[in-house]
Amino acid sequence: MGLYADDTHSDSNSENLISKVVTSSDGNYVYLGNKKFARDDLIQAFGGTLNPGLATPSAHKFANPAPLGLCAFALTTFVLSLINAGAMGVKNDSIVVGLAIFYGGFVQLLAGMWEMALENTFGALALSSYGGFWMSFGAITIPWFNIAASYEDPVELNNGIGFYLIGWSIFTFMLTLCTMKSTLAFFSLFFLLAITFLLLGIGKLGDSHGCTVAGGVLGVIVAFIAWYNAYAGVANRQNAYVRVHAVQLPVLESRN
Known part of the structure; x- marks a missing residue:
């Protein structure tokens, strides 16, 4: 080899x-x-490290920040997705604002910056960006920012949020392309997240309750996949009887 x-x-x-x-x-x-x-x-092409390529362990004396960022993303996504799916009749998503600002937002941003220190470009980009997503999402619903209140027409507001979600879908599809040589769990996380953003964006643009519910259901699945990847980065021979093993995606070699 x-x-x-x-x-x-x-x-x-x-x-x-x-x-x-x-x-x-x-x-x-x-x-x-x-x-x-x-x-x-x-074999770092695994969600537990958020590094999609072959790489040796970092020489820096830092802990792995990927599980922290993944858990912050997973829990915030889980709660919002249940609300989008209409679980237990909950429609008001204000309960997510605290999670979006502090856990999914600030804590995930910190994890992304630590990934930068560990020289993991993909992990830094992904965690920092989604940390920014959650903080910006929280800002939309906080009256002090006057974002939602500045729209007099609710249809215009929904269309604006739809553009916002579609943009995040495009960004996530871009990241998905960088995981196609990694593992099934790693690829599935970003691919299904991109579809989730797309469904939620269509739900806003087309005023489709069905698309919003579908995005919520898929978001719950994404949250569990993120937790799965986080567990893979924490569990080892020393602390767990149940460990996660990567399922490598097939890699096709390019030839001229």
Whole structure:
């Protein structure tokens, strides 16, 4: 097995080969240079670390911030999605504002900045952006910001929120493209989240209660997938009997 400078390599195109990857006889360890890494630690294309590519563990002496960010996202999404789905007859979403500002927003933003310190560009982009999403969502419903109150026409307000949600759907689809070589749980999180944003956006633009409910139901599923990925980043041999194992998506090599 080798590491290549680009994806357009073949067996005969050995000049692009950077170095050979040496593994232990049982395949559980990989040797890169003069360092030994556990194979499971190198497979970072997993929601527990929010790193969609092959990467060695960070040399920085920081804990993994991804589970914190994922849990902040999951809990806030879970509560709002239940309301969007019409669970227990709850229609007022004001209860989400505190979560959106402090947990899904501020705490998730902090996790994103810590991902930046760990040199994880994808994790920093995703967590910081969705932290900003939740804080901006909370601001819409807080009277002090005068956002919702500035619209005299409720249809215009719904259309504006629809544009807002569609924009987040486009952004999430972009992130989804960066997870297509990772794992099933990691890819599913972003793909289904993009569909959730799309359904909620259509629900606002088309005044479709059915789309909003569907987005709420799918959002609950997304929340559990986010918790699943977070658990994968916390559970290990030392602290848990139940651990999560990645299901790798098939990777197709590009050839000229």
